[in-house]
Amino acid sequence: MSPVRRLLPVLLLILFPVAQMLPARAAEAVVQRSVLALVDLREEKTIRLSRIHTMAELPLNHLGLSVVYWDVAQGLPDPDRYRDLRGVITWFAGDPFADAQDYVRWIEQAMDRGLKVAVLGQTGVRRSLDGTLTPLAVVNRFFGRFGLRDDDGYSDLTYKSRPAVSDGLIGYERPLAGMPPGYPLLRKTDGRFTSHLVMRRGGDAATDSHLVVTGPAGGLVVEGYARHHDAEMNRRQWLIDPFAFFRAAFATDDLPKPDVTTLSGRRIYFSHIDGDGWRNQTEVAPFSKTKLLSADVVRMAAIEAFPDLPVSVAPIVGDLDPVWKGTPEALASAKRLFALPQVEPSSHTWTHPFQWAFFKDYDPAKEAAFLDRADDYGGPRSPLDRLMGRSKRDTTAEDAGEVADIGRYAIPRAYLRTPFDLDQEIGGALDYFTRLAPVGKRATLVQWPGDTSPFEAAVAAVRKAGARNMNGGDARYDADYPSIITLPPIGLPVGAERQIYSGNSNENTYTDLWTNRFFGFQNLINTVRNSDSPIRLKPFNIYYHMYSGQKAASLNALRRNLQAAREAEIAPVAASAYAAIAEGFYTTRFRAEGERRWRILDRGALNTLRFDHASFTAVDFARSSGVLGQRRFQGSLYVSLDPVVAEPVVALEETERADRDPPATVPYLIEGRWALAGLAADGPGGAFRVAAQGYGDGTLTWQVPVSGRWLVTAERNGTRVWQGEAEAGADGRLPVTVAAPAVEPLLLRLRPAGR
Structure with a gap:
């Protein structure tokens, strides 16, 4: 047998992988690379929206650290359940513990066993959940672990406060300028710790307060000094350098970093298309003369024209199947696309759920209330109506707002012909698209539709179908979003499962949800550049919808991005390979x-x-x-x-x-x-x-x-x-x-x- 034949199954597994669980190994001494994040979901509601996930997890991932979460509303976790735990991170907004003294003892035990602890924001040790104050001696047992002592004072009038020490870890995305936030008075008592920010009042060294420190036990940043929040612009920016802080706090220099941005020494490139707008008639000349579908325009102008750039194409079964709202023309366009060698067939589900939480505990009777809104979903409507799931009769934002149970969407999913069936949405749709593809091609990727917030059983259904999942995250890093905070981490834990985020945001965030500035997607290149320099944080990902083939401005923007990819030093792979x-x-x-x-x-x-x-x-x-x-x-x-x-x-x-x-x-x-x-x-x-x-x-x-x-x-x-x-x-x-x-x-x- 030739070497190629022997290696072919291996290469296909790597580059067009199917889900598999590797066998568990016996307990062994491994390099610790997990960080336990303590969160209070009574306050933050979901891990997806938590401070640690939205702000800290990306730099932690970059440093090679994988984050696991524990809701402190369930008590305190047993560290022994985590086989490769390196440390603990907290970012509380208040005091979430029923017994703050018990938490101090837990932290002490964690540090005694060698775990490093990074504390941002409130410490959670000053009082218990019922308001009972923690004795100062106990509070100082906690601060003493970070080389500090709380003098039981607080500076709330800070107009005379200035940094006495402010090193390169401070002012990462925004300088510490203007009136500084109030701060506790913390003296340093242990010379093994490095003070990165020391505030002084009125030039008196006796008033020095050490607000950002790192050392052998971890690191601490007091509330208000980790990141700045501009409420008017709804914009967050780091005050500290999170890479430098977490590098010091968790001592990651000796840790090899598993890297998802690079392959064969080059930046990974992948592209994927959600099927929304598949059957829209294009307005782009000269294609508009023959009333071509947007999907066909994308195929000719953005896929066939770039045979060197792979793309994963994910239609919606309901858009293609004539039994639903599809047409023979739409079906034929999918077959033509899947036949192209650079195209990977993927799935955007069967009926396109808009808000996944609606279907977590599905009740057909609850969904029946929306049937009168969905009788003509497949007909011609404006792009905004299509995005919002509105029928022709529901033409105002007020109409959409009447349905409070499903947020901004007017119907729970695009097609309501039959009751929701999770197996049909996931495995059924994958099988459908595999049958449309040439022999030898399989649909092995589910690209989440709607709010891209699947529940645990939905993610598990993808794994059980032998496939991967992706979407969500909406990565931006440009003049409108000038912070790495708007770059998401690699993925999100969903119960015992894992959702993988896309590498970049799609054109919706550049076009005000596809309502104007249809040229806006050309600004993707700014995020691509910024997330590659001065450090590489994300792969090069072009992610869009089929309705980009509807307008000349959006098609031109897409082609500019593809041309930029063609000129870049990249290692192109299928989207499922990145997942x-x-x-x-x-x-x-x-x-x-x-x-x-x-x-x-x-x-x-x-x-x-x-x-x-x-x-x-x-x-x-x-x-x-x-x-x-x-x-x-x-x-x-x-x-x-x-x-x-x-x-x-x-x-x-x-x-x-x-x-x-x-x-x-x-x-x-x-x-x-x-x-x-x-x-x-x-x-x-x-x-x-x-x-x-x-x-x-x-x-x-x-x-x-x-x-x-x-x-x-x-x-x-x-x-x-x-x-x-x-x-x-x-x-x-x-x-x-x-x-x-x-x-x-x-x-x-x-x-x-x-x-």
Whole structure:
């Protein structure tokens, strides 16, 4: 059997993955990378809207930390239930504990067992839930753990207060300017802690209060000094540098970071389309003359015109199936799209629920009240009506507001022909789109519709159907949203399940919910740039709806984004592949095996690790296995893992130079557009082979131990489909461009000429 045939199932699993649970391992000493977030859901209502999830979890994820949540309304958790717990984080708005002294004892026990604690906002220790004050001696047991002492004072008149100490951790997105918030008087008592912000009143050093500290036990930021909130603009910005604060508080420098933004040394790119507006008649000339569907315009102008950029297309069954509100024309347009090699079939469900909470405890009788509003949902309406789920009779915002039970939507889902059926919405829709696709293609991704807030059983249904899920998050980082706070974390826990967020927001947030400024989506590129510099925080994701093919302005904006992607250095993958990588972030574990050497366990489809502050660091290939390559970027070292190696080992060493790729005695990948697997020697003289899959020409850069001319061939099923040459410079860099399609995997062979 040829190497390609042997590797094909592996590549398909990596790049077009189906859900699977890896077997549990026996208890073992692993590197701690989980942080326990204590939240009070009596006050914050949901994890999705909590301060820790919306503000702190993104930087924690970037530092390699996975966040687990506990609602303190249920009491205090047993830390032993978490096998790799590194620390605890809190961000309270008040005092949520029935017995604050019991909480102080819990924190002390957690720290005594080596857990680090990061406290932002209110501490939760000054009084109990019933208002009973905590004795000051007990309060100071808590503050003493952070090298501080509470002098039982408070500065509420701060017009004379100025920073006596304010280091680089302060003023990250907004300077500490104007009248500072009131603050408690906290003296430092332990020199092992670093004070990042010290406020002084009237120039008197005796009044110094230490408001932001980090040290061996964790870190603390008093209320009002972590982030600024502009109530008028509804805008939040960090006052502290959350990356630096959490890095110090949780001591993450020794932690390998599972990275979901990068593949083969390049930024991951993926694109996905929700099917809303599929049957809208386009207004774009010259397509409007023949009354083309928006879906067909998107296909011709934004998909067929960019064959090097993959896209996952998710229709709504009700929009296509003639038994519902579909037409033969709409059905045919889906088949044409799914037949394109760069298109992955996905699902936007069967009936397009608008508010998922309505269906958590479904009552058909409750939904029956909306039937008179939905009799002509499939007919021609304005885009706003379509977005809001209004029928032609419901033409005003006041009409929509009458239905308070489902928020801003006028009906609970787009199509009410039959009672809601979760199995039909998830597994049924996936099967429907798989049948529409060519043989060999499967729909394995559910793109959440409506408010993108599925309940636990809905996410579980996706997993049980052997698929992945994605959507939600609405990532923006631009002039209108000038903070990383509006970049969401990787995903959201939904009960025992996990929702994966999309990489970027769709065009709705740029067009006022598709009501005006239809050109607005062109501003996506600002978020793309800002989330890649000065540190890479998100993949490059173009996410939109089929109604972008309805108007000339929206279509032009979309094409500008696609052109920007074409010009960027990216590693394009299907959207389901990104969802699989994101899931791997949460399952990945590390086992330390000697100095600066780790074995990687249970990583799923995630194949990139990042080591920060690593300009003079390189992979020690002699002590490593299962490593494809390495690349330095932004002061970090990105390490590419070989997908065919279940438990790779990564060891690091120091190098003398940061201005060139580290030399090695074996070939390794620096960066490339394609996903690679199965790197192996292929004869004498340094020759090697590797399987590849991807979109567009295969631009790859290798570091090889032999300079001079190299011969490169590409094979599929034992037949050579391309051959060429490349030149390795004296520094060992070997740039290669394979001009052959690799949507179906190839086997690449590279060998020095004459050997």
